Amino acid sequence: MSSLSAISEELAEIEGQISDIFRTLSNGFQKLEKIKDAGRQSRQLEELTGKMRECKRLIKEFDRELKDLEYRNDPETNKMLNERKQSMVKELNSYVALKKQYASNIDSKRVDLFDGPNDGVGEDNVLLASSMTNQQLVDHGNQMMDETDEAIERSKKVVHETINVGTETAESLKAQTEQMSRIVNELDSIHFSIKKASKLVKEIGRQVATDRCIMAMLFLIVLGVIAIIIVKLVNPHNKDIRDIPGLAPPVQSRKLLWNPN
Known part of the structure; x- marks a missing residue:
């Protein structure tokens, strides 16, 4: 960084910020390896992705400053600065590849979580149904229908209560609107009375x-x-x-x- 300071303080400052982000990314990915929960891993990966975006922006800013100083520097200095930029780009690309790898692992874990383990519950239900007599199947069906009817009745009750609440809310809003209208009319009357009184006083x-x-x-x-x-x-x-x-x-x-x- 001292060599860059001799060339441009702006370049040195940008390189310092990029170095800080690279250290944060390195520590972040090391921490990511120790996290087992998929949700926490996803959040950590989002934070690291934000850092990578910031690093990409700084590298572009470094490149713009480099082009502005290119006509002032000798060829050896420009070559050294370009190599420094390429090195930073390469390091950032390595973190991007690492991020893609972790993202793929997290997605595969989520698929396994949603699919769920095959514990044979469906097969047990099939075996249980096949071992029932016709009367047991009818009774079980009637029980399920009763439960469904109860669920429908509860849903109807909830809908009815929701309609009542909506009606009460509408009536309350209507009353408040009428009250506001009366207040506006009273304010108009007061304003007219004030104007009339002012004219009379004059x-x-x-x-x-x-x-x-x-x-x-x-x-x-x-x-x-x-x-x-x-x-x-x-x-x-x-x-x-x-x-x-x-x-x-x-x-x-x-x-x-x-x-x-």
Whole structure:
């Protein structure tokens, strides 16, 4: 790895990751040999297959980096790097072949498990039936029919209970749907009421503002009248202010310019 570090840190890092995966694969297959249960073997093999996929991806990444650096390296360096890549590919292929071998063994065990051992039970049943009398065969047949009828009745009961549960569930869903519909309608009504109340509040606000303006104008008029009254009381002979009814000074009697007498 030190030689690769001198060429490219990226190549050295990729090779280190591939080496770690190879060690994991080696330990995993050694552990796989000690596992006897087919299910556990299958799970272990799936984990190792995932590691092999990751290793394949890293080797491709190593090859891409190698091609990017090919024009910078001398022929001897490129030859050494290609040999390193081929070595990693060969080692990965050996683990792939080992995986196929274990997978084949696990599949054969599963076939044996499903086929089951031939313990002669069928032959015993045939011998037992052949040794029965006709009445025993009829009784045995009637017993089997009774058991079948009981099984059918149990199945009917289960189906009936399932239908009842389904009906109750449908009714519950219908009630919940109606309740949700009522809630939506109530929310719509509340939303409409809120909009209407908001509009009414705005109108009241505008009316209050108008009333305030009118009251302010009346207040100013009253202040003006009061001021005029005060001025008239203080200076009744002020001709700049018009007379206010009831507050005007007494009119002097006009003197006649000629006396008829």
